[in-house]
Amino acid sequence: MKVEVLGCSGGKDKNSNLPSFLIDGKILFDCGSVCSSLSVERQGDIEVCFISHAHFDHICDLPFVADNLSISGKNLRIFATKETLKLISENVFNGKIWPDFRKIPDRENPTLIFEEVSDGEVLKIEGYEIEFFNVYHTEGSIGFIISDEKSKLAYTADTYQTNGLWKKLYEKGVKSIITECSFPSKRGKIAEVSYHLSVETFIQELKKMDKFDNIFVFHLKPHYKDLIEKELKSFDVKILKDGEIIEI
Numbered sequence: 001m002k003v004e005v006l007g008c009s010g011g012k013d014k015n016s017n018l019p020s021f022l023i024d025g026k027i028l029f030d031c032g033s034v035c036s037s038l039s040v041e042r043q044g045d046i047e048v049c050f051i052s053h054a055h056f057d058h059i060c061d062l063p064f065v066a067d068n069l070s071i072s073g074k075n076l077r078i079f080a081t082k083e084t085l086k087l088i089s090e091n092v093f094n095g096k097i098w099p100d101f102r103k104i105p106d107r108e109n110p111t112l113i114f115e116e117v118s119d120g121e122v123l124k125i126e127g128y129e130i131e132f133f134n135v136y137h138t139e140g141s142i143g144f145i146i147s148d149e150k151s152k153l154a155y156t157a158d159t160y161q162t163n164g165l166w167k168k169l170y171e172k173g174v175k176s177i178i179t180e181c182s183f184p185s186k187r188g189k190i191a192e193v194s195y196h197l198s199v200e201t202f203i204q205e206l207k208k209m210d211k212f213d214n215i216f217v218f219h220l221k222p223h224y225k226d227l228i229e230k231e232l233k234s235f236d237v238k239i240l241k242d243g244e245i246i247e248i
């Protein structure tokens with residue numbers, strides 16, 4: 001499984017792209033920075049998109065992807081929870097902030113097809129199996145496990161501290177995870193109120209993650225990339241970089 005890290009930062013600046021992970025060129029996890037990374041032709045190759053939650057950093061390229069696909073005469077299936085789809089429908093694709101591409105070019109064959117998923121559901125799609133699991137972050141947050149014949153990768157997206165999630169993922173045979181560490185230890189308070197991990201709480205979680213082969217870390221806030229790297233230096237984790245490609 002080839003994972004292109006289109007963006008993996010927890011904020012945006014000149015050197016930081018928002019979260020988007022492209023799997024084997026056709027499956028998208030979150031839509032924070034697709035347009036700055038992929039040509040319109042490559043955007044047209046994306047078959048399905050899974051959105052972890054409705055926060056802007058995970059959806060902000062969706063309007064532009066929709067416009068590009070609509071012009072190309074293509075469509076995209078978007079999978080997310082009921083809460084996330086409602087938030088995106090009411091606040092983005094509402095005909096005011098952005099055209100409602102669920103009805104464009106017409107209701108029978110729209111550019112965007114919204115499909116509801118929930119915890120525990122399993123989909124077979126494009127030759128992969130995708131399973132959904134609840135995540136403790138904002139309303140409607142969900143993570144994904146993607147499997148092919150060789151690999152099983154879980155993407156938690158943004159998460160606060162969790163009870164039992166890592167064990168549940170082992171039991172499902174997950175060997176590799178992409179999970180977050182947004183703030184350094186000294187910013188523990190903001191991490192807590194915004195339902196993120198700081199290095200201090202991440203390390204507490206890490207103690208429960210000893211059975212994974214690969215732990216990939218993302219969503220570092222741009223201010224703190226160097227400090228978080230320094231704080232995590234002695235731990236067996238890989239901090240992802242925007243633009244890199246990983247093989248799982």
Ligand SMILES: Nc1ncnc2c1ncn2[C@@H]1O[C@@H]2COP(=O)(O)O[C@H]2[C@H]1O
Pocket residue numbers: 010055057158190193194
């Ligand atoms: N209560 C809060 N106080 C300060 N910053 C916050 C608060 N809640 C959310 N944020 C910030 O707003 C950001 C929204 O996106 P994130 O969840 O990536 O990260 C969040 C924090 O950086």
